[in-house]
Amino acid sequence: xxxxxxxxxxxxxxxxxxxxxxxxxxxxxxxxxxxxxxxxxxxxxxxxxxxxxxxxxxxxxxxxxxxxxxxxxxxxxxxxxxxxxxxxxxxxxxxxxxxxxxxxxxxxxxxxxxxxxxxxxxxxxxxxxxxxxxxxxxxxxxxxxxxxxxxxx
Amino acid sequence: xxxxxxxxxxxxxxxxxxxxxxxxxxxxxxxxxxxxxxxxxxxxxxxxxxxxxxxxxxxxxxxxxxxxxxxxxxxxxxxxxxxxxxxxxxxxxxxxxxxxxxxxxxxxxx
Numbered sequence: 237x238x239x240x241x242x243x244x245x246x247x248x249x250x251x252x253x254x255x256x257x258x259x260x261x262x263x264x265x266x267x268x269x270x271x272x273x274x275x276x277x278x279x280x281x282x283x284x285x286x287x288x289x290x291x292x293x294x295x296x297x298x299x300x301x302x303x304x305x306x307x308x309x310x311x312x313x314x315x316x317x318x319x320x321x322x323x324x325x326x327x328x329x330x331x332x333x334x335x336x337x338x339x340x341x342x343x344x345x346x347x348x349x350x351x352x353x354x355x356x357x358x359x360x361x362x363x364x365x366x367x368x369x370x371x372x373x374x375x376x377x378x379x380x381x382x383x384x385x386x387x388x389x
Numbered sequence: 390x391x392x393x394x395x396x397x398x399x400x401x402x403x404x405x406x407x408x409x410x411x412x413x414x415x416x417x418x419x420x421x422x423x424x425x426x427x428x429x430x431x432x433x434x435x436x437x438x439x440x441x442x443x444x445x446x447x448x449x450x451x452x453x454x455x456x457x458x459x460x461x462x463x464x465x466x467x468x469x470x471x472x473x474x475x476x477x478x479x480x481x482x483x484x485x486x487x488x489x490x491x492x493x494x495x496x497x498x499x
Binding site: 339347357 | 449451452482484
């Protein structure tokens with residue numbers, strides 16, 4: 237499914253093909269590597285899972301335009317209770333400031349456009365690089381947590 | 390992960406097992422559209438066995454609801470767990486769908 241890179245301490249690095257079938261497995265894999273205490277379980281297992289899934293979907297569907305020759309890089313790090321996932325595609329990038337609000341009445345019945353909105357709602361920080369082909373998601377975990385190393389895909 | 394389609398009188402019940410995400414949304418769409426083309430008008434999609442819906446999954450529900458309405462039918466949803474309900478509330482899609490607590494309630498009086 238994914239090529240591996242040598243992980244830094246407390247980091248996970250995955251390189252995925254542009255294949256939407258790999259998203260579920262990749263997210264499950266990252267989630268299995270993230271351990272935390274019970275009171276944080278929902279924020280980790282729901283908010284972070286949703287955010288990472290949406291970031292990978294956007295990278296493959298829109299960033300890489302489903303081009304199977306392009307890759308998506310996923311880097312996950314946990315430091316001081318700050319869980320950060322950086323997702324980079326090989327597309328030309330986009331301007332995240334011009335994405336319309338999917339909850340406005342004129343957009344509510346549209347079938348797409350909710351991915352970035354959900355990321356922004358559920359994560360503590362969502363930021364893009366200048367090119368717009370790399371999104372960084374941050375979830376703050378009050379009680380810290382453990383990110384297991386030993387990447388295996 | 391899959392979809393179980395059963396007929397309950399005039400109502401087509403689709404139970405989503407696992408996840409409704411970008412990887413399998415087309416399968417759900419195809420199954421419901423086949424039933425719609427076959428003349429079915431009333432649909433319930435039940436999420437009692439569903440762990441997660443992503444934005445693509447939400448999008449396919451919006452799309453199906455529109456197509457069913459265009460044919461004079463209705464799509465109802467049921468059995469959203471706390472996480473799924475949060476997704477519908479955040480996106481305000483809870484205002485677009487009739488959502489029942491259980492599939493039995495959704496089927497009742499349809």
